[in-house]
Amino acid sequence: MSARPVLLFVDGWPLSFCHHVIRRDDVDLVLLRFSSQRALFSEDYLDATAHLPAFWVRDDAPLAEEVERYHAMTRRTGLRPTYFCNPSEPAQEIAHAFARRAGLPHLTERQVRWVRNKAAMKDRFRELGLATAAHRTVSTTAEVREFARSHGWPVVVKPVDSFACIDTFLVRDERDLARLDLSPARSWMVEEHVGGQEWEACALVLGGEVLDVWPSAMPARPLSIVDGAINANISLGSGEGPDVDLRDLVQRVVTGMGLDHGYLHMEFFVDRGRVLVGEVGLRLAGCEIPANHGHAYGFDVFAATLDVYLGRRPDLTYRWRRCVGDLLLPLPGSGRVRHITREEELLAMPGVIAAVVRHGRGDVVTSRRMSHNSAGYVHVAGQTAEEVERRMRHVLDRYRIEIEPVGPPAAVAP
Structure with a gap:
């Protein structure tokens, strides 16, 4: 067993913090990677981290089965993480679900929802007595129009799990609304546009x-x-x-x-x-x-x-x-x-x-x-x-x- 702290680190998002962590020599790392995010890894980066043990979570396997494979790997390597770090927004749900099953520090399902699902997040803000934009979940442009008629144009429409403004739009009026495409494959929300x-x-x-x-x-x-x-x-x-x-x-x-x-x-x-x-x-x-x-x-x-x-x-x-x-x-x-x-x-x-x-x-x-x-x-x-x-x-x-x-x-x- 390592005398240094052993960290299970969710890898893949190209952040400067990730490059800092993989260069540290006072902590032992096990990298956690998800096959669904394979496109984030350049060949140069994979070569640069080839000396570190990495566990790839397969997309098509039950998570419980993947956790068992992970435990088998840590027994073989002798590196058994007791700490966990996920720096990635899009990996929140799967990363913390994995950590929960692996017996590592983690966010609960409810906490992940609060910090990931923007509608649930704003509901929680209100429960805590904090002011936030008026909002509601929607699935059709008619519901967006109804919200805008109550709260005024413009409004902001986004997936509840959006980040980096991906698929997030400022809808100024009915003409913008006509160009909006709410894919049924995602969950959407609308919120009032806040000034200041x-x-x-x-x-x-x-x-x-x-x-x-x-x-x-x-x-x-x-x-x-x-x-x-x-x-x-x-x-x-x-x-x-x-x-x-x-x-x-x-x-x-x-x-x-x-x-x-x-x-x-x-x-x-x-x-x-x-x-x-x-x-x-x-x-x-x-x-x-x-x-x-x-x-x-x-x-x-x-x-x-x-x-x-x-x-x-x-x-x-x-x-x-x-x-x-x-x-x-x-x-x-x-x-x-x-x-x-x-x-x-x-x-x-x-x-x-x-x-x-x-x-x-x-x-x-x-x-x-x-x-x-x-x-x-x-x-x-x-x-x-x-x-x-x-x-x-x-x-x-x-x-x-x-x-x-x-x-x-x-x-x-x-």
């Missing part, structure tokens, strides 16, 4: 206690982002933030949902002094939001996050405070990259402290309607959110990407 300023908050939780909260500003709302607005989040280590007691707000959610530990990400609105809670997830925030907090406060955010999943109180000693944001570089279409701004060019721009460009000349890329659609990202620093946003827009003005269509293969002469 939208904010984000991330927190670390241990033993049911909120250890600290880090607010973020968004230059544009997620639903505007998928329609082409600036795609960025700015961690507010300095400067003005929302006029809200964030620790108290997040603690009310944590206590009310009985959440014991983990990384919590929440979105909320402040409209004329009124706070409305939007959504909450007990998993890593998307894009590079966690890294923003590390850069903004001067601490190892990924090490601190791993600590709470290992039952340790993290070191939250901050070395500085500033504003740092992640700006996602636009990927405006699908095809072959003919030209893209290089990382060294981005790093030479004012305020840019880190840059990652995922594609190069000749790569074939696919653009999707989702909030993390991008060709890469930069981290931009400044003393205020306004300064960071100005520098981000300077980057966007100078960033260039050219994509040419990829045509069908040429016909071969007989």
Whole structure:
């Protein structure tokens, strides 16, 4: 048996946190992977993690049978995890169901529903005395129309298990409604469109206690982002933030949902002094939001996050405070990259402290309607959110990407 903590880690989502965890040498890992998410794994990544034991959950087998296979594997390897971490939003249900059956720390079915099903989530907010948008589950456009007539246009329509704005739409009027396609294969909801300023908050939780909260500003709302607005989040280590007691707000959610530990990400609105809670997830925030907090406060955010999943109180000693944001570089279409701004060019721009460009000349890329659609990202620093946003827009003005269509293969002469 290992003398180090052994962690069952849900693998596959391309987060910086995942890369941090697999490089740690003070914890033994067993990777949990799901066959249904095979497309998330590049061959390079599989090669880089080939030295780590990995258990693949088969899609076509009963979960109880897969847990028995998992236990047989841990007996063979001598690595028997006692800790569990799932950083992925779409894997919440299956990952925690697996952990429950494997005897590992987990969310209950009801807790998974609260942090995953957005209709049940908002119902729970109301039970806790928190304001949130009016909403209802729907299955037809007629039900959406009925809701809009009661609550006013525009409305927001989304799957109850959506994330990253995938299949989420702002429906402005009857004309937009006519273009809406509610697939019966999914469960849908409609909610009122909330005005005011939208904010984000991330927190670390241990033993049911909120250890600290880090607010973020968004230059544009997620639903505007998928329609082409600036795609960025700015961690507010300095400067003005929302006029809200964030620790108290997040603690009310944590206590009310009985959440014991983990990384919590929440979105909320402040409209004329009124706070409305939007959504909450007990998993890593998307894009590079966690890294923003590390850069903004001067601490190892990924090490601190791993600590709470290992039952340790993290070191939250901050070395500085500033504003740092992640700006996602636009990927405006699908095809072959003919030209893209290089990382060294981005790093030479004012305020840019880190840059990652995922594609190069000749790569074939696919653009999707989702909030993390991008060709890469930069981290931009400044003393205020306004300064960071100005520098981000300077980057966007100078960033260039050219994509040419990829045509069908040429016909071969007989």
